[in-house]
Amino acid sequence: MYSIIKLKNFKPVSTHLSSRFFSTIVEEPIKKSIVEKLTNKFTPSHLEVINESYMHSVPRGSETHFKVIIVSNEFDGKTMISQHRSINETLKDEFKNGVHALSIHSTTPLKWEMDQSVNKSPGCMGGSKKEKEKKNNNN
Amino acid sequence: MNRYLFKVGTQTTSFLLRSNNQVFRSFSTEKKSILETIDQQVKGNPLVLYMKGTPSAPQCGFSNTVVRILEAEGVGKYESHNVLENDELRDGIKKYGEWPTIPQVYIKGELVGGADIMLNLYKSGELSKMLQDAGIIKN
Numbered sequence: 601m602y603s604i605i606k607l608k609n610f611k612p613v614s615t616h617l618s619s620r621f622f623s624t625i626v627e628e629p630i631k632k633s634i635v636e637k638l639t640n641k642f643t644p645s646h647l648e649v650i651n652e653s654y655m656h657s658v659p660r661g662s663e664t665h666f667k668v669i670i671v672s673n674e675f676d677g678k679t680m681i682s683q684h685r686s687i688n689e690t691l692k693d694e695f696k697n698g699v700h701a702l703s704i705h706s707t708t709p710l711k712w713e714m715d716q717s718v719n720k721s722p723g724c725m726g727g728s729k730k731e732k733e734k735k736n737n738n739n
Numbered sequence: 740m741n742r743y744l745f746k747v748g749t750q751t752t753s754f755l756l757r758s759n760n761q762v763f764r765s766f767s768t769e770k771k772s773i774l775e776t777i778d779q780q781v782k783g784n785p786l787v788l789y790m791k792g793t794p795s796a797p798q799c800g801f802s803n804t805v806v807r808i809l810e811a812e813g814v815g816k817y818e819s820h821n822v823l824e825n826d827e828l829r830d831g832i833k834k835y836g837e838w839p840t841i842p843q844v845y846i847k848g849e850l851v852g853g854a855d856i857m858l859n860l861y862k863s864g865e866l867s868k869m870l871q872d873a874g875i876i877k878n
Binding site: 680681684685688692695700701702703704705719721722723724725726727 | 791792797798799800801802803804823837838839840850851852853854855856858859860
């Protein structure tokens with residue numbers, strides 16, 4: 601009984617410490633530049649950039665798969681494809697630097713107020729791994 | 740545009756060696772560029788899907804999403820191309836569509852979008868209408 605209590609008390613402290621430690625060493629330069637560029641270009645009222653690389657077969661800490669939730673007046677009256685095109689265009693350097701999946705949820709403040717549901721990103725089916733293997737074989 | 744290939748086959752080379760310093764050029768029949776090939780594919784078919792893997796075995800969650808949507812819409816047979824099998828096509832389709840990611844869906848020669856847009860069009864019912872208008876599915 602005593603040991604369980606001890607363990608219970610110990611656990612939160614350890615995860616707390618490790619998560620603090622983790623957050624100080626993990627840097628996400630590509631995520632940072634995505635946030636900066638989208639903020640400058642669209643002055644969004646709401647912006648979330650989520651690194652979803654962990655959902656795919658890429659090394660831990662990769663910055664290859666992202667999801668962007670962006671709400672901006674700039675999208676008013678524009679078709680979805682043109683909204684996505686302008687976002688892709690803004691992030692073209694990031695695509696050159698290793699980003700290869702960008703899931704976009706773009707909308708206007710009015711629509712966002714009415715509906716804040718965002719589609720869940722699909723899981724991996726091994727494509728990234730296969731591509732990597734192919735690359736290695738070519739080298 | 741590199742529309743012509745300079746062909747130096749073994750036979751040509753040996754001919755070159757025998758006919759002292761005689762410049763010999765042989766142009767092969769015009770080789771289609773990948774962009775021309777893609778252009779013919781998307782314009783020659785009502786619906787074309789560029790994806791990772793095949794409809795029966797998708798290798799990426801986003802490609803899988805699109806396959807499942809087309810299935811749900813009752814699109815029976817459609818043309819699909821696996822970009823994992825062809826690096827030239829993989830780069831080419833990104834250039835052709837001016838769209839940095841895969842999958843890409845073309846209806847009547849027009850890029851409709853990737854997985855995010857397809858999912859939104861499916862949910863809103865617009866996709867059904869587009870497919871009907873294009874004569875791909877019946878009312």
